[in-house]
Amino acid sequence: MSAAHIRNAEIGDLSAVLTLYAHHVENSLGTFEEIAPTLEEMTRRWRAVIDAGLPYLACEVDGKVLGYCYAGLYRPRHAYRFSVEDSVYVSPDHARRGYGRLLLSELIDRCTLLGYRQMIAVIGNSGNASSIGLHGALGFAKVGCFPSVGFKQDRWVDIVLMQRALGDGDATPPADRKTPAMA
Numbered sequence: 001m002s003a004a005h006i007r008n009a010e011i012g013d014l015s016a017v018l019t020l021y022a023h024h025v026e027n028s029l030g031t032f033e034e035i036a037p038t039l040e041e042m043t044r045r046w047r048a049v050i051d052a053g054l055p056y057l058a059c060e061v062d063g064k065v066l067g068y069c070y071a072g073l074y075r076p077r078h079a080y081r082f083s084v085e086d087s088v089y090v091s092p093d094h095a096r097r098g099y100g101r102l103l104l105s106e107l108i109d110r111c112t113l114l115g116y117r118q119m120i121a122v123i124g125n126s127g128n129a130s131s132i133g134l135h136g137a138l139g140f141a142k143v144g145c146f147p148s149v150g151f152k153q154d155r156w157v158d159i160v161l162m163q164r165a166l167g168d169g170d171a172t173p174p175a176d177r178k179t180p181a182m183a
Contacts, residue, residue: 002062004099006106009046009058009068016065017058018042020091027092029125029157032150046070054084055110059099066094069103071111074120081179083118084111088134100134108138112166115180121162124150132160140164 009017022036037045049056049070056070067090074083086107090100111119121140123131132142140162148156174180 004066004102005060006057006102007060009056009065009070011043011046013058013065013068014042014046015039017046017068020065020068020089023092024089028128029150029152030089030123030128030131032124032152032157032159034152048072053114055107055114057103057106057110059090059103061094061099066091067099067103069100069107071107071116071119074118082116082174083120084116085120085122088131095130100130101137104134104138108164108166115174115176116166117169117174119164119166121160121164123160123162124157126158126160128160132162135162135164138164 018036018039021031021042024030025033025036046056049072052073054071054073057068058065059067067088069086069088071084071086074080074085086104088100088104088107090103108119119140121131121135123135126145136142141164142160143163144161145158146161147158149159150157
């Protein structure tokens with residue numbers, strides 16, 4: 001098996017990203033989206049992350065994108081400006097090989113360097129042991145669960161909230177009070 005390369009996702013990766021994400025939309029409870037987006041919509045989403053100065057990463061092995069992740073602002077109101085939410089998806093054919101860990105580790109490092117202080121995971125389905133385990137292994141703590149807030153695949157689905165401090169977390173005020181990516 002060749003080594004994985006974690007890099008910035010490029011526009012040329014988005015077809016592979018969409019295929020990967022569409023599988024999760026159609027076959028899992030990890031996302032509450034029920035209809036896979038178009039390539040045009042996926043490109044718009046990628047562009048919004050990049051334009052916000054946030055990381056959008058791809059995991060490439062032998063020239064093939066096997067996973068991706070990105071950070072988005074947790075909420076749009078200004079007081080949340082130091083908190084990001086992560087999203088991580090790996091090809092089901094390549095799950096449990098450490099690619100998710102490589103992606104999320106790099107995302108944590110990059111968001112920390114950008115000045116963000118908290119990373120939040122909103123995980124679909126409390127039975128999603130892979131995602132919960134991945135986040136727990138990288139220092140996230142479970143901070144809550146919202147039971148039955150989604151209805152997908154003919155069943156009620158909850159979300160698990162996990163959180164991890166970045167850098168100094170809440171131990172110190174930010175040196176620059178502007179939005180980290182814009183500072």
